[in-house]
Each structure stands twice: as structure tokens, then as C-alpha cells.
Amino acid sequence: MIKQEKMAIVSQTEIAKNIFELTVAGSLVQEMNEPGQFVHVRVADSFEPLLRRPISVAKIDKEASSFTMIYRSEGRGTSLLSQKTERDTLDVLGPLGHGFPVEEAGKKAYLIGGGIGVPPLYELALQLNARGVETVHILGFESSEAVFYEDKFRALGDTHIATVDGSHGTEGFVTHILNGLPNDFDTYYSCGPTPMLEAVQWAYPEKKGFLSYEQRMGCGIGACFACVCRTTRSETDYIKVCSDGPVFPAGVVIS
């Protein structure tokens, strides 16, 4: 069930250049189940900036009733968010949307992430490993300064890093790594920039895959029709990224 709550900020840390890890606590966490869902966060009590910011859930801790978001501070809203401390509360609406289906994983899964698309793959990796699924993580970043959670992913399975400038791991994109990896997995899950999702989809036309999309949102709950995409199902079919997604099976969304 979707809830709105003023949550307590447990911690906020800059874990890479302009990348912040923010943990908040409250009863809303009990509603969180699927990895890949997101929350809609209000960064100011005033109406400036006006709209909520959609941020993906990186880790759910039901015992502590807390969850962790990882976001990049780049605009007005996220830079205000990055200034919040343990003394503040955070207005959170969520959990929203439909996440990655963990039951579809099979025995071995590739988790392919790019930049700020990496965070939701962490909760996914935790849940898949808890179910006995072998996970391989292929993660792309701009440069060594932007890399985060490498050790955390490594603790859960084989992990490959690419950076665009080659300052860490393989030089180039995640697709360069994928070219050198065996095709012995059952399912892939991916989140990142749209060109990356397209490339991943093209690389594995015969595999079962699930992609998490991004689109400018208004309400975050499906009412405003801002984040629609056409689909391959018919000329008149469309989806709303916020409420029908953000995760869709590969081959459905025309982005």
C-alpha cells in the first residue's frame, strides 16, 4: 500500500563524487517488498522547488524499519536533499510502481547497471542471493570517482566494473564487458540510461530480461500522464512508467 510519511533521517553520506547514500526510518518500510520500486521525495517544506523527486530504493531493512536511497546530487532538488542531516525529517511517498520480479530469475542472473541506475540492483542482488540465485554484476560508471558499492556487490557475486574514461575497471561501457562474458545465465535485470537498456536488450534477444526505465514524472502514481511510453503491443497501447513500471519485460517499451 502507498503511504505518505515524515520519515526520520538515520544517516546521509557522500559515498562517491556527488553520489549520496541516504537512510531513513519509519513505518512505511513495512510496505516495501519488491526490489526496483521507488519513492517520491519532497525536498522542501515550501513550494520551491515544487515537485517531488523520484528516487529508487537501494536497500530495505524491515527489522530496523529503514531503507536506503542512493542518488546523484545534480539539480536544485537533489542538492537541497543532499544538505539534509540527521536532525531533519523527510516527506516520503511510497513505495511506488512495480519492481523486478525475483521469481523469474532461474539459477543464474546478470544484473546490469549504469550510473545512478545501479542502486536498485543492490536490493535485487540481496533478494536473489537470499533465494539461492547466482548473481553476476556488470556495472558501468563515468569514472573512478563515481564508482560506489563495488565491494558490496562483490560480496554477493562476481562483479565487473566499466568506466567511460577507463580510470577504473574496463574502459568503455557495460556492453564491452558483456561481450566477453559467457551466455550461461537464465535472466538479466537492468537499470540505467535508456541507450544502455537498448544495447542490453539488443545483446540478448533470446534471453528473458527485465528493464527499469526512467522518464520525467509529475505525480508518481499514474494520474497525470506525464511519463507515458508507447509499447510494441499495438499502435494505441501505452504504459505509464511510474505506475505500470518502472520495470518492464524486455521488448515491450518503445523508448
Add this chain to the structure above:
Amino acid sequence: MTDLSVKLPGLDLKNPIMPASGCFGFGKEYAQLYDLSKLGSIMIKATTAEMRLGNPTPRVAETSSGMLNAIGLQNPGLEKVFGEELPWLDQFDVPIIANVAGSLAEDYVEVAKTISKAPNVHALELNISCPNVKQGGITFGTDPNVAKELTRMVKDVSDVPVYVKLSPNVTDVVQLAKAVEEGGADGITMINTLLGMRLDPKTGRPVIANITGGLSGPAIKPVALRMVYEVRRHTKLPIIGMGGVAEVDDVIDFLSAGANAVAVGTANFVNPFVCPELIDKLPERLHELGYESVQELTGRSHRL
């Protein structure tokens, strides 16, 4: 006991608060969050004769204390709205105001004729002010004669009272209000969004795919309030006021300026519980100001 009820043509409202068209879909999303029967009314998303897929994305962009949108009247079309959305909404004890749109006058007439027969549709809102479609919409809402004629045509076929939604993108909104009154309108809803744009400072490109979009949110409230005030001075028609309403004193302001009821748009995106919260806060605020009913407060700025 503070009396929140408002009686308007076709509309017996238990309170003066309703979500504005286009900001609330057909209610399903918000029904997950609270009981829609609490609302005074619901202005459902604009309905056209045929399904519309709307504009390309990006369709929204944030601006200072506001946002631009160019959704492009995406909706499932009259048949689905009449056959599925409205029957679904019938489970709630709330009168519906159906927003009617089209490209040609005949489209408006066709939609109005059918949708006004739905048992829970108690009024129509004639959308002659959408700034985001190439044909129809605002082209009917900027010329007084065209607006008057369309109002008359829709009035002729509608089974329920017709409210006309006015655009702020005109030189003289009073002229338009008078024109639709002459055309037989039962009420006015105002204002629709203000046409605007935002550029990407790096590239100079418009952020919205449609290039321009409609500005809404707290940024437009002073404009909306001024227009409601002006229109109230020149017509006796009931007015449902809107434009940047987010807090209880915004409701007070619109009622004071002469609105009989108030619609809430963009604020639903910021706080999805804003409508029920405003309904809960309104009695106390009225009482603090020395009023025991909504009706008593309505139009007070004109009596000073």
C-alpha cells in the same frame, strides 16, 4: 457546526473542494489513498470522442514554484470513459463534473450529448482552454463569438448544467465570461494554465517536447485570483476558482474573490492528500475568521 455545503447548478456539494481536471485522472490512483466520497466533486480528465495518445515526452517540466505540462489531452475516448471509468466512479458518493474536449465543434457536441447522460455526471466542464493541442482547445476559448456559439451548441444537447473553463491566455477574460454567459453557460470554471516555456540553458532547446506548455502551481495564483475577482464583478454566474491552490488560505482567497467553490490541481502531485486535508482544515479556518459557512465568506472582498 461550520457549514461547508455549496449549492450550484446541478451540483449539491458537501464541501467546496474538488480536484481539477487533468490532475486526478479518473480517480483510480487517488482512491488507493483515501475515500473519494470525501470530495465535494471530481473534475475528471478531459474526454474526447476518440481515444487520444497525447503529445511526445517530455511532457512536464518544473519551473519556479510551478510546473509546465503539455500532456495533449491523452484519454481513452468517450466509449471507455462512459462505459468503464464513470461506472467505476459510481461506487463513491460524489458528483462528477465531466471535462469535455474536442478538435471540432461537432466533437464537443458528441461527447457532451453522451457523457451528460451518465447518472453520476452532474455537470459538464467545457474545455475551451487547453493550450497544448493543435486543434480545438484554446482556439475555441480566445474568440468571444466562437466561445458563445460553442457554449450554445453544447447547452442544446446536454442533460446537465454546463460550466465553461476559461483560459487566462486572453487580453480580457471578462469579455469571454460574458460571451459564454450569453451562450447560456450555467457556470464558469477558471483558470486553465498559462502558456509558457522553459529552455535548457546548456543547449537552448525547449525542455518540453511540445515546445510550449501550460504553467500551473502556486506561481500562477495571483493571476488566477485577479481574474476570478474581475469576472465576479461582471457576472452573477457561479464560479469554480482554481490556479495554484495548495493551502487552506488559498481556498479562503478564492472564495473571498468570488469563487463559489475551489478546485485543486498541481498540488495533488506535491501532496496527494491535499484535497481531504483542505476539507478538514477549512471549518476551523472559517471559524477563526469569524464565518460559520462557506456561503457567508464567498465574495466578501467585493463587499468591503
